[in-house]
Amino acid sequence: MSEEPNAGPRPEGEPPSGPGAPEVPGLGGPKKGFAAVLGDIREILNNVYGIVTVIGALVASFAGGAAVGHVVTPTPTVAASPPTSPALSPTVAPSVTPTPSVTPPSTPPPSLPVTPSGTTGGQLLGSYTVKLPPGYKVPLGASPPKQSDFTPNSGGALFSNGHENFSGGDSKMLQATPGATPTYQGCAADTEFIGSQPIFAGAAFCYIEPGLMLGITVSSVVTTPAPFEVLNVTVWSN
Known part of the structure; x- marks a missing residue:
C-alpha cells in the first residue's frame, strides 16, 4: 500500500479536504x-x-x-338670506267726507183748480178724433161720440156751418193759438171767448162743457167726395 504524498502543511483554519475528510458543521456538507x-x-x-x-x-x-377612515365632512353651504326690508306701515288715505249733493228744488207744477164734483181740474180723461160733416152738430164729452149722436141741425152742441165756422150752441168757446195744440193750463187761463171759430186746417180752440175742458184742433178739411172736418179732441176734467 502506497502512501499519499505529503501535500504540505494546511493553512490555519482550513478544514481538511479530500476523501475521508470530516464534515464541518454549518457548511451544509461538501462544497x-x-x-x-x-x-x-x-x-x-x-x-x-x-x-x-x-x-x-x-x-x-x-x-x-x-384615507377611508378619515372622511372629510364638507362644510354645508348656507344660502345667504335676502336682506330684510323694514316693514312699511300702510299709508292711510285721509278720509274724505263726501259733499252731499244738493238737489235744487223742482218747480212745483201749477196748482190745478178743483171742480165742483171734487176732482182736480186738468186731469186727462181721454183723447179721440171726430169727423164732423158740414150742417151737422155733435155733443162732445169724455168719450168719442157715437153715430147716433150726430144730428143735422144747430143748437145745443158743436155745429159745423158748411166749412165756414163752428158754433158752440149752449157751450162756451175760447180762442187758442192757430197751429198749436191747446193745453189745459192755456184753456183754463184764457178769457178770449168767441161765438164761432173759422174752419181751416190748423185752427185751434177751447170748448167748455159742464165739468169738462176740451182742446180741439182741426187737422184737415176734406171737400170731396163727402166733405167733413177732422177734429182732434183732448178732454180734461174742469
Whole structure:
C-alpha cells in the first residue's frame, strides 16, 4: 500500500479536504459548485422581493384604510338670506267726507183748480178724433161720440156751418193759438171767448162743457167726395 504524498502543511483554519475528510458543521456538507451558489442567491433575492412586495401591499392597505377612515365632512353651504326690508306701515288715505249733493228744488207744477164734483181740474180723461160733416152738430164729452149722436141741425152742441165756422150752441168757446195744440193750463187761463171759430186746417180752440175742458184742433178739411172736418179732441176734467 502506497502512501499519499505529503501535500504540505494546511493553512490555519482550513478544514481538511479530500476523501475521508470530516464534515464541518454549518457548511451544509461538501462544497457546492458555482452554479448552485448562484441558484441559492437567486432564491434568496426572490424571497426578499416577495417580502418587500408584501410589505408594500400592507403599507398601501394601511394608507388606504386611513384615507377611508378619515372622511372629510364638507362644510354645508348656507344660502345667504335676502336682506330684510323694514316693514312699511300702510299709508292711510285721509278720509274724505263726501259733499252731499244738493238737489235744487223742482218747480212745483201749477196748482190745478178743483171742480165742483171734487176732482182736480186738468186731469186727462181721454183723447179721440171726430169727423164732423158740414150742417151737422155733435155733443162732445169724455168719450168719442157715437153715430147716433150726430144730428143735422144747430143748437145745443158743436155745429159745423158748411166749412165756414163752428158754433158752440149752449157751450162756451175760447180762442187758442192757430197751429198749436191747446193745453189745459192755456184753456183754463184764457178769457178770449168767441161765438164761432173759422174752419181751416190748423185752427185751434177751447170748448167748455159742464165739468169738462176740451182742446180741439182741426187737422184737415176734406171737400170731396163727402166733405167733413177732422177734429182732434183732448178732454180734461174742469
